[in-house]
Amino acid sequence: MLSEHLLFFFSALGAFNGLALALYLWFAAKTSLAQRALAVLILMVSVRTGKSVAFYFLPDTPALVMQAGLTACLLIGPSLYFFIRTSLSNSTALGRFELWHGSALAIIAISLNLLWPYADHARIWHGPIVTTGNLLWLVYLIVSTAVLVQQRHRLPAGTARMLLLAVTTGLWLIWLAYYTSGFTSYIVGALSFSFVLYLCGAVAWAWRQGQAPVEPYQDRRIPAAEAATELQALADLMTRERLYLDPSLTLARLSRRLGLPQARLSQLLNDNNGTSFKQYIAQLRIGETQRLLLEQPGQTLEAIAEAAGFQSLSTFYAAFKKANGCTPALFRERHLSRE
Incomplete structure (x- = not known):
């Protein structure tokens, strides 16, 4: 009852x-x-x-x-x-x-x-x-x-x-x-x-939190000049502060740091840069691992993946092979043998 x-x-x-x-x-x-x-x-x-x-x-x-x-x-x-x-x-x-x-x-x-x-x-x-x-x-x-x-x-x-x-x-x-x-x-x-x-x-x-409970996608295209300026500001921020090395980096945090609305940054990356937020960050981390693989030949792959911001070794392997067509170990071996 x-x-x-x-x-x-x-x-x-x-x-x-x-x-x-x-x-x-x-x-x-x-x-x-x-x-x-x-x-x-x-x-x-x-x-x-x-x-x-x-x-x-x-x-x-x-x-x-x-x-x-x-x-x-x-x-x-x-x-x-x-x-x-x-x-x-x-x-x-x-x-x-x-x-x-x-x-x-x-x-x-x-x-x-x-x-x-x-x-x-x-x-x-x-x-x-x-x-x-x-x-x-x-x-x-x-x-x-x-x-x-x-x-x-x-x-x-x-x-x-x-x-x-x-x-x-x-x-x-x-x-x-x-x-x-x-x-x-x-x-x-x-x-x-x-x-x-x-x-x-x-x-x-x-x-x-001061957000609209329903936030429709902003389908209006960002003008090319504005997009170029904002993408350059994003690139400068990443080069200067290297935020992508933080494994806990989120779209919301990056948008606040850049001074753009979260929806605008998401649209900027998807429409004007051709990548999602995760893909954009993964590209930067892959670039960092490539540099570390060559500059620190004695460092383990686990340590390099962690230093570049990857949360797991499997994620690092998958992203690296997708971007370069080979494993990190083979990438290091090929480039070091040329030297």
């Missing part, structure tokens, strides 16, 4: 927190398109969670509640897709594809509610509509994940990146919980609550 009360409390609390968070994200100051897409997504998950709580614990759940929850289930996958699309774009308005896509989904959802109200067609809702909703959710999850993988170089940095990946992972877990509800029905509400609670925590943390 106590476990059921706790499950009801946490599941209902998750749904309520989600509704509150969705309203906050929608009406907050300086709201971006991606942030409103996230608000819609959280709203759909919260309504779906609320329906599950009511259906499980209340014998006579109103038909309107059931209908709203099952309709929300149809829109969770598309909401995730729109959130990811808008997060990877700096557009302040929906494009033609998104407008047609969203309009078609809205028409389908409204038509289902008007033509087959739950009160008179409960069997249809719990049959083909639920099956279609779960399948649609899965299809959009797969497509959204593929978009993230394909455009991983455009992912925002910092809190926004963590939020984007966590939302996608959380929805995968919730879908799996619903899909296997015959075996895991007790954890569905808890998973939904954990998902919403994480979002609450992430948004609160971002707010305390």
Whole structure:
């Protein structure tokens, strides 16, 4: 009995927190398109969670509640897709594809509610509509994940990146919980609550850190002259302070040291330098190991890798061979034999 009360409390609390968070994200100051897409997504998950709580614990759940929850289930996958699309774009308005896509989904959802109200067609809702909703959710999850993988170089940095990946992972877990509800029905509400609670925590943390909870990728190209100046400043900083030798160096720390926003530095490296942050740092560390291999022929490879900022010998070997086409030992042997 106590476990059921706790499950009801946490599941209902998750749904309520989600509704509150969705309203906050929608009406907050300086709201971006991606942030409103996230608000819609959280709203759909919260309504779906609320329906599950009511259906499980209340014998006579109103038909309107059931209908709203099952309709929300149809829109969770598309909401995730729109959130990811808008997060990877700096557009302040929906494009033609998104407008047609969203309009078609809205028409389908409204038509289902008007033509087959739950009160008179409960069997249809719990049959083909639920099956279609779960399948649609899965299809959009797969497509959204593929978009993230394909455009991983455009992912925002910092809190926004963590939020984007966590939302996608959380929805995968919730879908799996619903899909296997015959075996895991007790954890569905808890998973939904954990998902919403994480979002609450992430948004609160971002707010305390002075960051936007959703930071869309800055797709505007940096002018060539500005990019050249900033890349030269980055190169001068690295030459002067050799920050890449620190194994714990992060994009956030480097951006602060350079005096650029983290998203701007990420874009500068990806778009104008053709490398990710990790690739850029790895190149500098490889250059350092090449110098040490020749200047310190008696030094061990482990010591050289550590001195150059590599955290492990295996990472050093893989990066070095990829850059030079040979192992560090062979590189040293070839160059020293010429001398």
